[in-house]
Amino acid sequence: MSSAPNDHSLDMLICRLEIIATLSEEERAAIRSLPAKTRILNAGQDIVCDGDKPSQSCLILNGWACRYKLLGAGRRQILSFHIPGDIPDLHSLHIHTMDHSLAALKETTVVLIPHDSLRELTARFPGLAAILWRETLIDAAVFREWMTGMGRRTAYERMAHLFCELYLRLQAVGLAQSYHCVLPITQVDLADALGLSNVHVNRVLKEMREQNLVTLRGGSLTIEAWDELMRACEFDPAYRHLEKRAS
Amino acid sequence: MSSAPNDHSLDMLICRLEIIATLSEEERAAIRSLPAKTRILNAGQDIVCDGDKPSQSCLILNGWACRYKLLGAGRRQILSFHIPGDIPDLHSLHIHTMDHSLAALKETTVVLIPHDSLRELTARFPGLAAILWRETLIDAAVFREWMTGMGRRTAYERMAHLFCELYLRLQAVGLAQSYHCVLPITQVDLADALGLSNVHVNRVLKEMREQNLVTLRGGSLTIEAWDELMRACEFDPAYRHLEKRAS
DNA sequence: CGGCATGTTGAATCTAATCAATCCACGTGG
DNA sequence: CCACGTGGATTGATTAGATTCAACATGCCG
Numbered sequence: 395m396s397s398a399p400n401d402h403s404l405d406m407l408i409c410r411l412e413i414i415a416t417l418s419e420e421e422r423a424a425i426r427s428l429p430a431k432t433r434i435l436n437a438g439q440d441i442v443c444d445g446d447k448p449s450q451s452c453l454i455l456n457g458w459a460c461r462y463k464l465l466g467a468g469r470r471q472i473l474s475f476h477i478p479g480d481i482p483d484l485h486s487l488h489i490h491t492m493d494h495s496l497a498a499l500k501e502t503t504v505v506l507i508p509h510d511s512l513r514e515l516t517a518r519f520p521g522l523a524a525i526l527w528r529e530t531l532i533d534a535a536v537f538r539e540w541m542t543g544m545g546r547r548t549a550y551e552r553m554a555h556l557f558c559e560l561y562l563r564l565q566a567v568g569l570a571q572s573y574h575c576v577l578p579i580t581q582v583d584l585a586d587a588l589g590l591s592n593v594h595v596n597r598v599l600k601e602m603r604e605q606n607l608v609t610l611r612g613g614s615l616t617i618e619a620w621d622e623l624m625r626a627c628e629f630d631p632a633y634r635h636l637e638k639r640a641s
Numbered sequence: 642m643s644s645a646p647n648d649h650s651l652d653m654l655i656c657r658l659e660i661i662a663t664l665s666e667e668e669r670a671a672i673r674s675l676p677a678k679t680r681i682l683n684a685g686q687d688i689v690c691d692g693d694k695p696s697q698s699c700l701i702l703n704g705w706a707c708r709y710k711l712l713g714a715g716r717r718q719i720l721s722f723h724i725p726g727d728i729p730d731l732h733s734l735h736i737h738t739m740d741h742s743l744a745a746l747k748e749t750t751v752v753l754i755p756h757d758s759l760r761e762l763t764a765r766f767p768g769l770a771a772i773l774w775r776e777t778l779i780d781a782a783v784f785r786e787w788m789t790g791m792g793r794r795t796a797y798e799r800m801a802h803l804f805c806e807l808y809l810r811l812q813a814v815g816l817a818q819s820y821h822c823v824l825p826i827t828q829v830d831l832a833d834a835l836g837l838s839n840v841h842v843n844r845v846l847k848e849m850r851e852q853n854l855v856t857l858r859g860g861s862l863t864i865e866a867w868d869e870l871m872r873a874c875e876f877d878p879a880y881r882h883l884e885k886r887a888s
Numbered sequence: 889c890g891g892c893a894t895g896t897t898g899a900a901t902c903t904a905a906t907c908a909a910t911c912c913a914c915g916t917g918g
Numbered sequence: 919c920c921a922c923g924t925g926g927a928t929t930g931a932t933t934a935g936a937t938t939c940a941a942c943a944t945g946c947c948g
Contacts, residue, residue: 463789466875471789485782488775493782493880517767527774528735534781535732535740541784542710542718544791545836549936580894589792591937596896612945628713633740796904827926838905843928859913 403505404428407453410479413566414532414638415525424515424522430505435498441483442496448486450506454478457502458578462586463494472587474536475499475560475579479567485530487512500578532635539633544589547627549598552588554627557608561617562631573617577610650752651675654700657726660813661779661885662772671762671769677752682745684825689730693739697753698730704749705825709833710741719834721783722746722807722826726814732777734759747825779882786880791836794874796845799835801874804855808864809878820864824857 404426411417417425432455435441441459442448459476461483473494476482482496487509516523536559543552560577564570581599585592602608607623609616617623651673658664664672679702682688688706689695706723708730720741723729729743734756763770783806790799807824811817828846832839849855854870856863864870 463785465789465793469793471792473785473788485778488771489778489782489882490884491879491882493882494785520764520767520770523767523770523774524735527770527777530774530781531732531736531777534777534784535736537781537784537788538710538720538741541720541788541791542712544788545718545833546712546716581896582894586792592895593897593938594936597936600896632738635736635738635740637737828928829926839926840906840928841904844904847928 402426403432403455404430404453406455406479406505407481410567411522411525411529414528414636416638417525418521421519421522424519428507428511428515430507433504433506435502435504437498437500437502440495440497441504442486442492444492444495446492447490448483448492449510450508451481451483451486451512452496452504452506454480454482455503455505457504458499459496459502459504460499460583460587461494461496470586471589472583474533474540475587477560477563477567477569481529484526485533487526499583528635535633535635549588549590549594550601551627552590553584553595553598553602554607554623555629556584556588557615557617558624558627558629558631559634561615562634566636573620575615576613577615578613649673650679650702651677651700653702653726653752654728657814658769658772658776661775661883663885664772665768668766668769671766675754675758675762677754680751680753682749682751684745684747684749686745688743688745688751689733689739691739691742694737695730695733695739696757697755698728698733698759699743699751699753700728701725702750702752704751705746706743706749706751707746707830707834708741708743717833718836719830721780721787722834724807724810724814724816728776731773732780734773746830775882782880782882796835796837796841797848798874799837800831800842800845800849801854801870802876803831803835804862804864805871805874805876805878806881808862809881813883820867822862823860824862825860 408417408422408425411425430453433452435457441452444463454476456478459480459482461473461476463471463473465471474482476496483492486492512526516526539555539559543555547555561570561573561575564575569575579587581595582592584590585595588595590598599610603610606618607626608618623629655664655669655672658672677700680699682704688699691710701723703725706727706729708720708723710718710720712718721729723743730739733739759773763773786802786806790802794802808817808820808822811822816822826834828842829839831837832842835842837845846857850857853865854873855865870876
């Protein structure tokens, strides 16, 4: 953990929020002056654990993370994947006990922002409060989409849907272009995210590869037929609620 | 739709918020003076639809509702059930387009509160804003729990878990006692909520009945063995985040 | 080089879905 | 009052999809 010179790590957050809203110069300045500590995590390392009562939230600067819950008999459910610009535990600002864990999927750099500072920020700038609130609501909207997938979509559709979602999210932060991106997710992780067994994930991936739809290999994803991929899972990006709106 | 004399329908909301927080007298008064219209819906009637851009949120006064998404080929996923005291579409305050629908499961009375008034309220009382934000975060926490159920729990466990959740929620608003409550949910609804087929729901219910665990019949639920029911699904109520905290 | 994590494949098994009847309670209209 | 229609619940038979178990391949790292 290193106390940051605060180069401009928080610009990442500004950039992210401006995807869904317009910020004033004051608001940008206030965000930039948030106290922040940088921390680097190894692959597999937990950032926050189920049951913790964190006093800070983390912004991902680079790397990958996922949230997950553990059940008895070694069962695990991955709830979401997170990429640079995300604040995966923003909810802990108002919900004090973690009901799941957050872990790095590869070497990952995060910026830790104290809840006190965030609370002060939202008190001074109600507009920012609304935007952050909105971020957590979008998070919930994505949960709803995943839920409907797990309940009512086939394994094939679920996988296709996840690839569409991840590609668009990566593209939005400049980490994907021309239907190609890094995806440091193992087949076991995919299985735990989609509610499948690792063996079945392997077979569905094989099928998609053979159909020249998508190829996932060596930690990188190539989408060979974007339109068909979207059609296969009835993908509608509306659930991510990216319509911009002057708060 | 009738313009309400505003007897005290909003006390329901106060009561609900005081489950997770402590309100000042001013805050209570401000809530009570919210403009509100009462509306009565028939069973099966939609309250808000996927794609709508509502300008108000609804508080359930009595009855039952559920949120759901429709997919191609007639598939439906129920995302949540709602009982008196819930504000199932509070998120529409900051997310402007509905990504799912909300429908009454039986004759249901709701109070409609304009977004403008809510925004004004949260601007004047940042403490209330935090509490409402928190409500939406708890909503998301429940989604996470359902997700892990659909991904990693068996049909039997999922069903048991849902019954535990609903019973405790009903109990909290005085609609259940001595392990018995009204549950106007058909087996088809249960199936769409749990990601199962109606036939399988029927079989699991039969199994539970034969084990003297729970009986669901004629719209009412009786839990014969609460402890065992909780054990069967590893139920831990923590995910509903009811710890009270002076905001 | 050995060890370990990850990915791949086959075979057997099982859970839950699907298809198809039937039943029952209830309300409606003749 | 009874015939009828309807929505929900129930049951059986069959099948599809996914899991489990097991073996083996591959690649990376110390």
